[in-house]
Amino acid sequence: MLRIASTIASVLAFAGCKVGPVTVEEIIERNTNAMGGRIAIESVQAVEVSLHIRDPNFEVDGVYHAARPGRMRVDIMANGKRVFMERFDGERGWQWNGKEEKEEGAIPTAALRHGVELPGNLFGLHEMRERGYRIELAGRQKIDGVNYYVLHITLADGYETSLFVDPQTWRITRRRDVRALHPDVDPTPTTIESRKSDWRKVADVWFAFADEDVDLKTSKVVETAKIKEIKINPPIDPSIFEKL
Numbered sequence: 018m019l020r021i022a023s024t025i026a027s028v029l030a031f032a033g034c035k036v037g038p039v040t041v042e043e044i045i046e047r048n049t050n051a052m053g054g055r056i057a058i059e060s061v062q063a064v065e066v067s068l069h070i071r072d073p074n075f076e077v078d079g080v081y082h083a084a085r086p087g088r089m090r091v092d093i094m095a096n097g098k099r100v101f102m103e104r105f106d107g108e109r110g111w112q113w114n115g116k117e118e119k120e121e122g123a124i125p126t127a128a129l130r131h132g133v134e135l136p137g138n139l140f141g142l143h144e145m146r147e148r149g150y151r152i153e154l155a156g157r158q159k160i161d162g163v164n165y166y167v168l169h170i171t172l173a174d175g176y177e178t179s180l181f182v183d184p185q186t187w188r189i190t191r192r193r194d195v196r197a198l199h200p201d202v203d204p205t206p207t208t209i210e211s212r213k214s215d216w217r218k219v220a221d222v223w224f225a226f227a228d229e230d231v232d233l234k235t236s237k238v239v240e241t242a243k244i245k246e247i248k249i250n251p252p253i254d255p256s257i258f259e260k261l
Contacts, residue, residue: 041152044166044168044182045152046143047187048141048187048188048189049141049142051186051188052142053221053222055141057220058222059141061139061220061222063082063249063253064139064248066082066247066248067244067246068081068242068244070093071243072239077093079092079094080092082257084139084253087107087139088107088255090102090103090104090258104257104258104260105129105130110126110129118260128197130174135170137189145170148173149172151170151171152169152170153171154167154169155168155169160181165182165190167182168180178192179192180192188213190212190225191212191213194208195208207233208233208234209232210230211228211229213227220250222249225244226244227242
């Protein structure tokens with residue numbers, strides 16, 4: 018029996034599988050490798066994402082721009098016409114409602130900042146600590162047959178979220194946090210689970226081309242987003258992030 022156990026351990030070691038507990042550092046490293054590696058991830062300085070968004074009451078198209086060190090803008094179109102815009106200039110958030118542009122409140126501004134800073138758009142999980150985030154392993158949780166590693170993330174501003182790492186792919190395929198889906202419309206917080214799928218490689222980095230937000234209290238799908246195209250490091254005029 019000892020010989021068999023030793024043989025299994027040797028095979029697992031040769032395959033790169035660790036016998037015993039996995040540390041936070043190992044999860045971060047495996048996720049980084051699974052997403053394309055440090056060099057590829059950090060070479061993404063800017064993105065342009067074209068997507069289709071579906072809510073229970075409407076469907077729109079959007080174009081999302083983001084650039085390091087942490088600025089973003091999203092333009093929403095209906096029937097080919099721009100009807101809404103939000104942007105974050107690195108410090109303040111702004112909203113244009115079709116008539117005028119005004120500064121966002123603290124909660125919507127934080128939501129814009131969190132969206133650009135969390136791993137998956139510009140930054141990798143391995144960059145979070147450098148940006149002032151705290152990452153802790155909160156154990157494992159089995160959902161739909163997958164025994165996820167759960168990472169509890171505390172952002173620099175104190176905001177907390179949980180990232181679920183699939184032990185088969187080492188990608189973050191779920192995220193849970195207590196927040197408002199659209200804080201500029203309804204600031205009431207609820208527990209939302211974001212589920213990512215349809216992974217595709219763009220410029221040597223893996224991105225999820227489908228995202229589904231579910232209200233865990235009601236089990237209802239509150240929003241879906243399907244990406245049409247992702248451009249890596251496109252030419253972006255920095256002024257698009259700033260209120261003129």
